[in-house]
Amino acid sequence: MATSVTDLYGVNAFSDVVMRERLPKAVYKEIKAVQQGLMVLSLESANVVAAAMKDWAIERGATHYTHWFQPLTGATAEKHDSFIEPTGDGRVLMEFSGKALIQGEPDASSFPSGGLRDTFEARGYTAWDTTSPAFIKDATTGKILAIPTAFIGYHGQALDKKTPLLRSMDALSTQALRVLRALGNNTAKKVTTTVGPEQEYFLIDKEYFAKRPDLLLSGRTVFGAMPAKGQELDDHYFGAVQDRVAGFMKELNIELWKLGIDAKTQHNEVAPNQFELATIFNTSNVAADSNQLVMETMKKVAKRHDLVCLLHEKPFAGVNGSGKHNNWSMSSDDGQNLLEPGDTPHENAQFLLFAASVIKAVDMYAPLLRLGAANSGNDHRLGANEAPPAIISIFLGDLLTEIFEAIAKDGKLEAKEGGNLKLGANCLPDLPKDLTDRNRTSPFAFTGNKFEFRMCPSSDSISGANVVLNTAVADILMEVADRLEKASNITSEMTAIVKEYYNAHEKVVFNGNGYSDEWVAEAEKRGLPNLKSTVAVLPELIKDYSKNLFTKHKVFIEEEIVSRYNVYAEKYAKQINIEANVMVEMAKQQIAPAALEYASELASEVASIKEIVSVGTSTTEALISDIASNVETLLKETAVLETKIKEAQEKEEEGEYALAKAFRENVFTQMAKVREPGDCLEKLVAKEYWPFPTYEEMLFKM
Ligand code: ADP
Ligand code: MG
Numbered sequence: 001m002a003t004s005v006t007d008l009y010g011v012n013a014f015s016d017v018v019m020r021e022r023l024p025k026a027v028y029k030e031i032k033a034v035q036q037g038l039m040v041l042s043l044e045s046a047n048v049v050a051a052a053m054k055d056w057a058i059e060r061g062a063t064h065y066t067h068w069f070q071p072l073t074g075a076t077a078e079k080h081d082s083f084i085e086p087t088g089d090g091r092v093l094m095e096f097s098g099k100a101l102i103q104g105e106p107d108a109s110s111f112p113s114g115g116l117r118d119t120f121e122a123r124g125y126t127a128w129d130t131t132s133p134a135f136i137k138d139a140t141t142g143k144i145l146a147i148p149t150a151f152i153g154y155h156g157q158a159l160d161k162k163t164p165l166l167r168s169m170d171a172l173s174t175q176a177l178r179v180l181r182a183l184g185n186n187t188a189k190k191v192t193t194t195v196g197p198e199q200e201y202f203l204i205d206k207e208y209f210a211k212r213p214d215l216l217l218s219g220r221t222v223f224g225a226m227p228a229k230g231q232e233l234d235d236h237y238f239g240a241v242q243d244r245v246a247g248f249m250k251e252l253n254i255e256l257w258k259l260g261i262d263a264k265t266q267h268n269e270v271a272p273n274q275f276e277l278a279t280i281f282n283t284s285n286v287a288a289d290s291n292q293l294v295m296e297t298m299k300k301v302a303k304r305h306d307l308v309c310l311l312h313e314k315p316f317a318g319v320n321g322s323g324k325h326n327n328w329s330m331s332s333d334d335g336q337n338l339l340e341p342g343d344t345p346h347e348n349a350q351f352l353l354f355a356a357s358v359i360k361a362v363d364m365y366a367p368l369l370r371l372g373a374a375n376s377g378n379d380h381r382l383g384a385n386e387a388p389p390a391i392i393s394i395f396l397g398d399l400l401t402e403i404f405e406a407i408a409k410d411g412k413l414e415a416k417e418g419g420n421l422k423l424g425a426n427c428l429p430d431l432p433k434d435l436t437d438r439n440r441t442s443p444f445a446f447t448g449n450k451f452e453f454r455m456c457p458s459s460d461s462i463s464g465a466n467v468v469l470n471t472a473v474a475d476i477l478m479e480v481a482d483r484l485e486k487a488s489n490i491t492s493e494m495t496a497i498v499k500e501y502y503n504a505h506e507k508v509v510f511n512g513n514g515y516s517d518e519w520v521a522e523a524e525k526r527g528l529p530n531l532k533s534t535v536a537v538l539p540e541l542i543k544d545y546s547k548n549l550f551t552k553h554k555v556f557i558e559e560e561i562v563s564r565y566n567v568y569a570e571k572y573a574k575q576i577n578i579e580a581n582v583m584v585e586m587a588k589q590q591i592a593p594a595a596l597e598y599a600s601e602l603a604s605e606v607a608s609i610k611e612i613v614s615v616g617t618s619t620t621e622a623l624i625s626d627i628a629s630n631v632e633t634l635l636k637e638t639a640v641l642e643t644k645i646k647e648a649q650e651k652e653e654e655g656e657y658a659l660a661k662a663f664r665e666n667v668f669t670q671m672a673k674v675r676e677p678g679d680c681l682e683k684l685v686a687k688e689y690w691p692f693p694t695y696e697e698m699l700f701k702m
Contacts, residue, residue, distance in 0.1 A: 013260030014134040046098025054096035057145035067104035067126035069151040071111040114563030161463035168470035171553035178481035188332035196281030200322035202310040208693040209308040219312035225679040227696035271319040313377030322458035329450035340449040363508035365472035366392035367540040372465035373455035388443035393510040395442030441514035569656035576663040590691040634677040
């Protein structure tokens with residue numbers, strides 16, 4: 001590699017630096033104001049930006065552009081338009097107008113809308129998100145200028161993941177600014193939420209992948225017996241990265257750096273063939289866009305190494321699945337991380353106020369936060385012994401807990417002259433910078449200057465979780481601002497708020513082992529919700545408290561909430577439907593025939609041995625009968641599964657949620673009964689007869 005990282009970094013991103021270089025000063029200034037939400041981009045300026053973008057893209061070999069967006073499928077979508085514009089005399093020009101930059105009109109009819117389009121209109125529009133850099137996509141069809149956009153209906157209804165995320169960021173900014181103003185800050189103009197996602201994934205050889213219909217169609221294995229070795233030795237975690245994977249990681253980093261995505265940390269994860277990539281934190285919407293690109297790029301680069309990247313939350317039973325840690329904080333444009341304990345008493349008091357607000361928000365809206373992490377894949381993880389339980393709790397660490405407890409009892413946040421504040425007598429005068437111990441079992445952990453939400457599913461967009469987090473915290477900050485703005489004594493009101501919030505919501509704070517059974521019992525005593533599946537948590541979305549929260553902060557209108565409820569329920573049902581159908585296919589067309597073939601081969605061998613010698617063959621005959629009876633059970637349970645799939649599908653007329661519920665309660669549960677004899681057979685049938693690659697091959701041979 002001749003080029004240095006600093007040279008190739010960002011070559012494929014129309015970043016801030018590029019805009020500063022290529023745009024006239026006035027237009028660049030206008031873009032900055034637009035990004036800050038202070039004005040709307042004029043068409044003249046849009047034309048200038050579009051022309052600059054087009055020239056930049058064409059220099060990099062692009063022939064097409066696309067409005068890149070994130071429909072509710074969780075993936076990204078794009079439709080490519082070439083820049084060519086016929087001149088009428090047999091030639092073409094390369095054109096890209098401001099209008100085409102700002103707004104697009106993809107055919108929206110086949111994206112999920114959960115009924116929204118029935119109420120409104122079939123058309124959908126994409127609108128440029130000026131705060132997320134455009135980039136060059138290296139597709140097999142050629143290079144494409146990709147413009148990050150929001151996807152909305154005719155009347156502005158959100159049909160995607162980006163729109164509510166941007167709205168929730170605005171909501172938080174509005175309320176956090178009010179709080180800062182009330183505390184005497186006159187410099188900050190905006191508060192942004194920041195996110196650093198840590199992406200987990202598996203790699204397997206593409207030959208194995210191609211031979212597993214379940215992986216191919218559903219992303220996870222629905223059969224597979226545990227090999228003699230699993231992850232019990234913990235010898236993969238942080239181990240040396242083997243050559244083939246190292247080659248993949250190296251290329252992945254380069255591709256991401258070229259896009260201006262800060263791939264930072266990479267390592268082996270706990271399960272065999274499992275890995276993690278963390279990027280440096282960014283503004284939430286940019287982080288969400290980048291994470292989609294990270295997932296796409298992982299898949300693309302893996303192929304070049306004859307590997308397949310599995311992003312499913314639980315591709316293999318019995319070893320850890322994959323998640324995505326969502327490191328979250330808030331920062332003001334005058335340079336403060338609002339969740340960073342500061343150097344002065346004033347900063348520390350402010351930190352405690354924001355931290356207390358987060359504690360209240362997380363406790364009050366725990367079910368919605370849990371919902372933000374729900375999908376069919378994550379149902380295999382949350383509550384199992386590898387990911388945080390389905391119960392939302394907060395880890396503060398001993399020191400911060402002590403501080404909150406001291407204030408909550410009789411401590412004070414005291415004012416110093418000049419409006420400065422210091423912590424009261426019973427508290428530590430200054431908070432040390434790194435005041436957290438590590439706790440890997442908490443779903444929502446304070447880690448020094450941010451909270452880490454650890455429940456997110458590996459395959460999904462991080463937007464959902466962040467929409468909830470931003471809106472929930474905005475809601476509490478609104479309450480704080482209302483109180484502070486009315487208070488005659490800011491200091492005593494701050495103390496009162498921190499005290500009150502901590503006392504009322506301390507039940508959500510838990511510093512112990514979140515994976516233990518004792519915690520589940522303890523959490524129940526504390527009255528914390530334990531919503532174990534997507535189907536259990538989905539109804540929370542359409543409850544009044546949820547509708548009130550999201551509509552109050554203009555993150556969703558009621559129709560959008562209902563539409564999402566329907567879309568997510570339907571998506572869940574479809575996923576289980578695919579998994580169940582592929583299971584039926586594998587049981588009937590692969591496992592049963594292979595096992596019977598082997599059994600009859602054994603039987604004919606037994607018969608021929610008996611003709612020659614008179615040794616006992618009872619053990620072999622027992623094996624044959626064991627195989628036969630497992631095949632029998634397999635086929636019986638498969639028949640039941642088929643019936644249950646049909647019955648569940650009939651629930652469609654009762655609505656998407658009824659459909660999802662039927663798939664969870666009847667189909668998903670029956671799948672375990674089919675799997676058991678299937679996995680038994682894998683251990684009984686000779687290896688060369690087994691019809692698809694085993695866990696041993698997929699996880700340990702690469
Ligand atoms: P760890 O000790 O868990 O490895 P790091 O400090 O390396 O934690 O950060 C982990 C992730 O948190 C990274 O993605 C990092 O960019 C992100 N992060 C750090 N600071 C912030 C912040 N202020 N807001 C959001 N994410 C952050
Ligand atoms: Mg982490």
